[in-house]
Amino acid sequence: MSMQRLDHSALDLFANLDISSNRDSGDYITIPLSPYQSYTEEDKEEYKISDDDEREIVERGIKLRRGQQKFRDALLKRYNNTCVITGCKIVDILEAAHIRPYRGKNDNHPSNGLLLRADIHTLFDLNLIAIDPDTMMVHFHPKVKNEYALYDGILLITNAGYKPNVEALASHYKNFKSGA
Template sequence: MTRDYWIFKTVAEVDRSFQTIDSYEDSISEYYNYDSLVPNSKQIKKNDIAIITDKKKILGFASIAYIDISKGEKIIRRCPQCPSTTIDSRKTKFPKYRCNKGHAFDIPLEEPKVVTKFKAVFNTFLPFKGQREDLLQIRPFYTKGYNQNMSMQRLDSKVFKLFGDIEQKLQLDSYNNILSPEQGYVKEEQSPYTVKMKDEREIILQAIKLRRGQQSFRKKLLEKYNRTCIITGCNVVDILEAAHIKPYRGENDHHPNNGLLLRADIHTLFDLNLISINPSTFEVIVSDLLINSEYIKYNKQKLSSTVIESLSGDALKFKWKTFLKNMNNE
């Protein structure tokens, strides 16, 4: 798949054209929100790389793990005298508002519109640490010329020559699972986890490839399980990974009750259905294919009561069925 390069402009609350534009509520180290009315909204895809900026400076660099898509509503504000939606609020002159066509007015028209909402979730975010943070240096690299009114614009890949080995670092973090144990943002606890069957992601092997980039999910599980693998007891944080019980297919599956903290090798075996958990006995079950391996010592080992209480029974049953099917096909 061809990788594209972008600049994503995020707008702080104080800079939102004096409240004529609703905030997209970005979290610059985790995700970038936009909708179907934004130019290039359908062009952004996983594995693309973006430079994140505000109106004046470079904030950081991100690689995109996946795009979440949902339906929603957006309030469109426009000039009462023309179709223009480019409106500024004036601090000292009246009427208060003026559109880019020169019309002045007291209150913009508001029109709700159904849109497709997108969330570009980052696999990796690297904050900018260079000396020159201004945006002028990027201007020559816009593939279709710079447009100050566009928040997402395509860049030539040569732009990364300005930033040393940043692109290589993003790729290493994305594909070789390099992740600081302390990275991640803890969101508020969600409602109880429920299994959803709709497939919103690729096959499980793709999840193995991307799993360490799921920073928020991993951070939650590190705290939940006291930085300890629930099967081996390993507490070397650098090799502990966030495992989904029911394989990841969408944002709903990032619930902590659908998560296990596992040592990297155990995680891979769990994802490949060579190790599982019996939802009736809460015992670790090892596939017959591993009988002659070091992993057989974990067979029939029961999870602690603390771990058991925090797991989704539906997710365990879903995973167990897949494990048994795999066993029968051996």
């Protein structure tokens, strides 16, 4: 059962209830409810397990991101299968993040990418994380800073010779600072 806000008007149902005669007998107290107040038929039915997929299928147009796998592979190699912020080495949850959003094949250049753990990638895309292009220090937005305090203020983990594009980081950092 989940916690829910109490509707104080519901307590009016008990205002004129005489329970003194039932206290000692151990009988249950039955409170008559109108159909509006009672459970629905669906609430009375038990959940039945089914393997049928009843979801509606919807066709949508998406923009193809050519080279995404090649981009990820290049970042995995460049950063030694390691998240550049957390140091996580679980390849299954590491994602190739674009510093500047993908708009075409030129944006799949490895220096426009960071290898990030999935949750960190989401925060990066939401401008809740940024990297100072001058110091390579990681900064978290106040909304998430407490949750990720361990990583706030650390230096980006990079391999010798492989650094992210400073101009791309500066652009992302500017958006982070402006709250965009």
